[in-house]
Amino acid sequence: QVQLVESxxxxxxxxxxxxxxxxxxxxxxxxxxxxxxxxxxGKEREFVxxxxxxxxxxxxxxxxxxxxxxxxxxxxxxxxxxxxxxKPEDTAVYYCAAKPYGRSIYPGEYDYWGQGTQVTVSS
Numbered sequence: 001q002v003q004l005v006e007s008x009x010x011x012x013x014x015x016x017x018x019x020x021x022x023x024x025x026x027x028x029x030x031x032x033x034x035x036x037x038x039x040x041x042g043k044e045r046e047f048v049x050x051x052x053x054x055x056x057x058x059x060x061x062x063x064x065x066x067x068x069x070x071x072x073x074x075x076x077x078x079x080x081x082x083x084x085x086x087k088p089e090d091t092a093v094y095y096c097a098a099k100p101y102g103r104s105i106y107p108g109e110y111d112y113w114g115q116g117t118q119v120t121v122s123s
Contacts, residue, residue, distance in 0.1 A: 001026045001027060001112070002024055002025070002026040002027055002029075002032065002098045002111070002112040003024070003025045003026050003112075004022055004023070004024055004096045004097070004098060004112055004113060004114035005022065005023045005114055005115070006020060006021065006022050006094065006095065006096045006114040006115065006116060006117040007020070007021050007022075007023070007117060008020040008021045008117060009093075009094060009117030009118045009119045009120075010118075010119065010120070011120045011122065012086060012119075012120070012121055012122070013121070013122050013123075014086060014087055014088055014121055014122065014123050015085060015086065016086055017082070017083060017084045017085075017086065018083045018086060018119060019080055019081065019082050019083065020036070020080065020081040020083065020094055020096075020117060020119070021078060021079070021080055022034070022036075022078065022079040022080070022081075022096030022114060023077065023078055024077040024078070024079065024096075024098065025077060029074055029077045030053045030054075030074050031053065031100060031101070032053060032098040032099060032100055032101075032112075033050055033051065033052050033053060033098070033099045033100075033101065033102060033103040033104070034050065034051050034070075034072055034079040034096065034097070034098055034099075035047065035048075035049065035050040035051075035096070035097045035098075035099065035103070035104070035105075035110060036048040036049045036050075036070060036079075036081045036094060036095070036096060036097075037094070037095045037097060037107055038090075038092035038093065038094045038095065038119075039092055039093050039095070039116075040091060040092040040093075043092075045095070045107050046061065047061050047105040047106070047107070048060070048061055048064055048068065048081070048094070049061065049064065049068055049069075049070040049081060050070065050103040050104065050105065051070045051071065051072050051079070051103070052102070052103050053074075055071065055072055055074075057103065058070050059103060059105070061105075063089075064083075064090075067083065067084050067085045067086075068081060068082065068083050068084070069081070069082040069084075070082075079096055081094065083119070086119075086121045087121060088121045088122065088123045089121075090119060090121050091119060091120050091121050092118075092119060093116040093117065093118050093119075094116060094117050094118075094119055095113055095114055095116045096113070096114040097110035097112060097113045097114070098110060098111060098112040098113075099111060
């Protein structure tokens with residue numbers, strides 16, 4: 001079992017930055033690729049970013065590429081999502097998720113999920 005707890009969401013104005021954090025506990029953190037997903041009201045959950053266990057590779061959705069950065073600190077069992085130049089369309093509940101072994105952009109391939117943190121960007 002892996003427990004994930006997100007934090008750092010909030011209400012911000014367009015153009016500012018926000019950093020989300022995800023604290024992981026339980027089984028060996030380095031066995032998992034870690035992803036961030038988001039879900040806006042009335043929409044399906046969508047992929048945002050993923051990082052492999054060693055931080056050697058990352059991958060981003062086109063909608064956030066160049067603005068968001070995913071990182072992890074295996075010594076602290078933490079994953080982060082640095083979000084810059086936020087836009088109103090970034091408004092959503094953001095979820096942290098863990099997947100054994102290789103990275104994926106598909107939510108169904110992730111075994112563990114946090115409860116989510118709300119990010120609201122006003123124009």
